[in-house]
Amino acid sequence: MTVEKMPSVFAYAPAPESRSVVDIAPSYGLFIDGEFADAADGKVFKTVSPSSEEVLSEIAQAGAEDVDRAVKAARGAFEKWSALPGSERAKYLFRIARIIQERSRELAVLETLDNGKPIKETRDADLPLVAAHFFYYAGWADKLDHAGFGADPRPLGVAGQVIPWNFPLLMLAWKIAPALATGNTVVLKPAETTPLSALFFADICRQAGLPKGVVNIIPGYGDAGAALVAHPDVNKVAFTGSTAVGKEIARTVAGTRKKLTLELGGKGANIVFDDAPIDQAVEGIVNGIFFNQGQVCCAGSRLLVQESIQEELLESLKRRLSTLRLGDPLDKNTDIGAINSAEQLTRITSLVEQGEAEGAERWSPACELPESGYWFAPTLFTNVTQAHRIARDEIFGPVLSVLTFRTPDEAVAKANNTPYGLSAGIWTEKGSRILAVANKLRAGVVWSNTFNKFDPTSPFGGYKESGFGREGGRHGLEAYLDV
Amino acid sequence: MSDERLSVFKTYKLYVGGKFPRSESGRVYEVTDSKGKWLANAPLSSRKDARDAVVAARKAFGAWSGATAYNRGQVLYRVAEMLEGRRDQFTREVADAEGLSKSKAAAVVDATIDRWVWYAGWTDKIAQVVGGGNPVAGPFFNLSSPEPTGVVAVLAPQESSFLGLVSVLAPVIATGNTAVVVASERSPLPALSLAEVLATSDVPGGVVNVLSGRTAEIATPLASHQDVNAIDLAGADEELAKELEIAAADNLKRVLRPQPVDYAETPGIDRMTAFLETKTVWHPTGSLGASGSSY
Amino acid sequence: MPSTALTAAHPLKDVTTSDSALRRFLHGLPGVDAVGLEGRAASLGTRSIKTTAKAYAIDLAISMVDLTTLEGADTPGKVRALGAKAVHPDPTDRTTPATAAVCVYPDMVTAAKEAVAGSTVKVASVATAFPAGRAALDVKLADVRDAVAAGADEIDMVIDRGAFLAGRYLKVYDEITAVKEACGTSARLKVIFETGELSTYDNIRRASWLGMLAGADFIKTSTGKVAVNATPANTLLMLEAVRDFRAQTGIQVGVKPAGGIRTSKDAIKFLVLVNETVGEDWLDNHWFRFGASSLLNDLLMQRQKLATGRYSGPDYVTVD
Incomplete structure (x- = not known):
């Protein structure tokens, strides 16, 4: 060989995404009725970055009393929100979708910090899917008559939603976008290890001018989730998480009129x-x-x-x-x-x-x-x-x-x-x-001949103990309609 | 002496796996008409009968769910034909069971037969109504199709012993599920006679299994059975329904809660979709580029 | 130079004994899912190569360029200029590595040899009735022999795509072995598939194996003369082929994407493909080349930017 071999192997130099694009406050409150507030009992918990164990922020921890306040706020907002013409609800959702696109780098970095997953994934998978999901369901809001559920299908009321930590903002989108499009109001509990992107989403709701109380975000632990699911004034329960907790929730809502969808574990x-x-x-x-x-x-x-x-x-x-x-x-x-x-x-x-x-x-x-x-x-x-x-x-x-x-x-x-x-x-x-x-x-x-592909138009959900109900697509509307 | 001949009574039996067994418990209970007059002894099913029925329903599920929708439609239509031939028998049984005049009972039977026909026609249409292609943002073919949930326990309505029964049973099997039916506790005879119709039409054994007895006693093991995939609580009262729904959570059965239904009305598709799963299949399409070559 | 031909005793030799055996073998290779392949290539394209890694990659890329001129208007003067540039790509910075080779038509080999004399730069010559390959075998072989006789270090042949697409694999095979023989021991053989004309990824995988079985030292995507030339996906596929071929036979074969690679960013993406598919064994110019012309200037401008911190401009690199 006459050409000199290059001195070293092709080692990639560090290529860190800049953290400065996101500004995390030292503390966050619960987002209830359009305002950030402390928990009734003043409890807080810390959220850490799993890659460094660095404390990112201190978060108000919702208890039963806060759950009740959040449900009341959602109930209070329901009548007006559900009475809005679908075309107006659609525009709020389009606004949210666009703001998410605008702030996607910030949210991607935030999600990576709070969740620990690579920026490559939050940037190229989570965030684009989040925006697409809001964009997709925005378009449904004024077309529900044509969705195959009869003329003028009605919303259920207050949706209590509990989401996991693996795709914090994406799971929020899967829950909130169809709920709002169909005219429901929402109380959402993010997972205790990943509350930040949901709280940033609360700020996006404010930027979008969403009426107060339509979306309420209450970070907390399992007890807050249980209180939300059991709350008598919740009409719809949507949960993504473990099969064990899913079964517990199914028992909790037994004998009520709450509509339930569960997206649980798997062993694919x-x-x-x-x-x-x-x-x-x-x-x-x-x-x-x-x-x-x-x-x-x-x-x-x-x-x-x-x-x-x-x-x-x-x-x-x-x-x-x-x-x-x-x-x-x-x-x-x-x-x-x-x-x-x-x-x-x-x-x-x-x-x-x-x-x-x-x-x-x-x-x-x-x-x-x-x-x-x-x-x-x-x-x-x-x-x-x-x-x-x-x-x-x-x-x-x-x-x-x-x-x-x-x-x-x-x-x-x-x-x-x-x-x-x-x-x-x-x-x-x-x-x-x-x-x-x-x-x-x-x-x-x-x-x-592919795997792990997701799309807002494509219904997602399980057979058997992986849960019931579908999220995504036309099918995903059914979970939030009185049909 | 009278000219009247002594009639031959019928021994009513369960219908499990295409056969007509007595209850393994050997027990029966008295069935009376709306005025309290004895009509027959019906089998009083035990939890073991329920277990056997689930085994039979599971065994039948593969072939029934795998049959073509057209074939299921033909089979269900055949049931309607057989029912039509036994119109008088069912009219008498419904009149006795529900205390109706002969003409009102006949109208109920007619409506019931028409309901079979209605559902027979749905077998090869429901997939087109609730399934379809999804326009995903990428080079993928993406199709959602409904599939039957599996073995469905059906608690038949207590009051509407025949029209109600058929209105909850037909949608379950039309879509390819198999069923374990718990007949109306007080008025089980039309359900047990329906089993005879099913056995003499082309419905494969095990697709429908009919149990009579105490609803709560039979439903409890069905609701907790790990090989039952769904339960229709139409025939349960509020308290029982709650208990059963809690038991059903153990393997996350799909639960259709009891709700007020006017069985005389033309139904929607809800009773079918309640026991359908949506399967979404993805496959890459590749793409033909501008040059006509996509590799 | 390591042996690049299968010995007669190798089990794979059997598959080339008849047209039908060859067809069975090539059609028995694993299929290629187009979307999956393109997805993988695109995903590797998102690698972020910065600072020291970028400097390394740019110099590596420069050293891998087969600086090419294949025009009807080529003259000895033009080829001399190209040769000078290949030897000293950046006259203002003598630390810039030389390119791997210059690539010219057979009648320009003599001029090219003179231009690069005394340097490490090789002379590669296209042959076999480039680019269409539509000529009798005698003519093609004469073309090759001319170039070799004039001193070409490397021969870039085109396969008979017509025969390949018609399923006459043995004809293609025999032609490659004949050309290989004409190359003798002095010239390495690059086999060009014209992937844009083969049209499917399955065909590209089959062509890759066919070429390697026939003794190719390099497999090369394209002539640069059709609409679709080198792409990350077809290059990734060919890298997988050389990887698998070495695993089965112990013989290492080089890869040369050609045509359409114009920017440093593109070139670095290809190097990432090499790095993460076949690894450092292929990360030098004996085993990986870029068939390109305008790419070199972009690499040089990026190199200047890294050295000075300023963006460079076209006036600070030489026109070809």
Whole structure:
């Protein structure tokens, strides 16, 4: 070789997104009836950045009394809001959508700080989807007569909404946009580890001139969520979170007239046949389980691979995993960010230890974890069977369990062998096999030759213990209409 | 001596998995007409009968949900044909059960048969009404289709023993679910006779299973059964409905709460959509670029 | 130079024994999902390459350029100017690396050799009735031999896309092996698929394997003469092919995207593809090239910007 080889490998220099684009106040109140206020009992809690454990802000913590005040505010606003012509409600939602677009960089950085997920994801996935969701439902507000639910479908009243920490602002959008479009008013409780983007959203509501009380945001813990769900003047309950809490909520609303939709856990099977487009399948597997550190209810956490290509696929997968870049979530080149909380990290760690104890084989790429913050290396388990806990329990972390199958029937049987039924993936170049397998899978969303794709027009939700009701699309309106 | 011949009584039985067993408990209870006159002994189903019915319904689910919608429509229409032939029998049973005049009972039976026909026609249309393509912002084909929830426990209305029964049962099976029906406690005979019609039409065994007895006793194990996917509480009172809804939360059954319904009215599609799941399938489309070549 | 041909004993050699065996093999390669492939390429395109990494990438990119002129109007004078620029791309800064090669038509090889004499810069020559490839095999081989005889270090041949699209894979294979033979031991062979004419990603994967089985030292996307030339997606696909080929055979093959890469930003995106698909083994100009002309000036302006902190302008780099 005559040309001199370059001196070093292609090491990417740090490329941090600027934090200065977002201004986080030292403290925030509850957003009730258009005003920020302290909790009735004066309680506060701290929200930290999971990647550094730095305290970001101190947040008023809602209790039962605050829940009641928020529901009253929403009730008070309901009559006027629901009586507005749909075209006027639409314009408020369009305003919100546009302000979100304008402030998207700020919100992306904020979400990354509070949640720990990479800026690449908040910038390229969360925020664009949030704005698109408001934009989509804005357009429905004055077209409800044509949505297939009869003429002049009516709103339900006050919607009590409880959302998780994995996609804080996106889950808010999935809840609030259809609720407002259909003429309901809202009390929303964000998760205790990620309250900030919801509070910034409160400010966006003010900028948009949304009437007071139409949207109320009450950060707090599980007790506030329980009080909201149980409040007698709430007409509609929407929850996204764990299946265990979902069941508790179903019991709470039993015997009432509250309409309920639940979007719960999953243990999605990602089925790779021997004729799959292998390179894209590898990308789909990686995206399926490492997007948002695997803290995704529809994650493809069970890889079902046809035995004949297991070795080849695992080799490709491992090679690909070793290129993942874990670290500072604000760095634009980071693929894997921090786990959202110490508690979640403990849960992941404990399930992974169980997997090892049960005899599954654990593998991770060489991966240096930062010293502060909550981190977990991308992890692969082979030699997993249906009987292992890591093949049954939702881990909600960057942990993939690999199982094998020999025939399409066996793949379907294994994929469906779970109380959950939220998502599934199919990889094959044979069209008829896709359709046959998709038809047999008991899951609300089936991604064939792709994974983890979301769109406001596309209904999302589960079968079986993954919950009921759909969010997104025309179907998503039904949850907020008296039909 | 009289010219009247002594009539032959019918032994009413359960309908489970296409067969007509007695209750495994061996128990029966007296069924009377609206004036208290004894009509027949009906099986008093136990929790084990409920369990057997669920097993039968689950076994039948694969083939029934996998049948073409056109085929399900044909089968349901056949039921209407069979009902028409037994119009007199049902008129008598409904008159007895609900204390109606013969002509009013006949009108109820006619309405019931017409309701079967109405739902028979829905089997191959509901997917077009509630499903469809979604215009996602990307190179993907995206289609949402309704699919049956699975095994549905149906507590038939207590008062409307035949029209009400059919109005809650037909929508469940039209969309491909299988059903375990708990007949009206006081007036189970039209439901048990309907089972005979189903058995002699083309409805596969196990698609509909009919139990008679104490609603609360049968419904409780059904509501907590982990292999039942949904429950229609039409025949439960407020207190029972709440208990059952709480039990149903254990495996997150889809619950249709009791509500005032005028069964004489033409129904909407709600009773069908209550037991349908929406499945959304994505697939990349690729895209044909300006050069006609997309790779 | 490492061996670049399959030994007769290699199991893959069997697949080239007949048209039908070759077809079965090529059609048995894993399919390519277009949306997934493009999605992956786009996602790697969002990598943010800054400061030291950018400086490294720019110098690396300059060293990988096959500085190209393939015009009917080419003259020895034009080629001499190009050669001078390849040797010293930035006359104001002698630390600037030389480009990998100049790429010219066969009748310009002599002029090009003179222009780069004494430097590290290679002379690459297109041949085989470039760019359409529509000539008899004798003519193509004569074209190659001329260029080699004139001193070409590298031959950039085009495949017979007509034969490929008609499914006559063995004809394409035989032609490549014949050209390879004509290259002798002195010239490395780059096989151009004209991916824009192959039209599907599945075809590009098949062509890549076909070329590698036939002994290509490099696989190259395009001639630069059709509407769709190098893209991140088709280059990513070819990188996957050389990666898999080496895993199966131990033979490493280079990749050359050509045509349409005009800015430093684009070039860096391609280097990210290389880095994250095949890694550092391919991160030098023996294994990766850019077929380009205007790209070099943009790289030079970016290089000046990094050195001085000021944005440069076209008057501060040389016209070709």
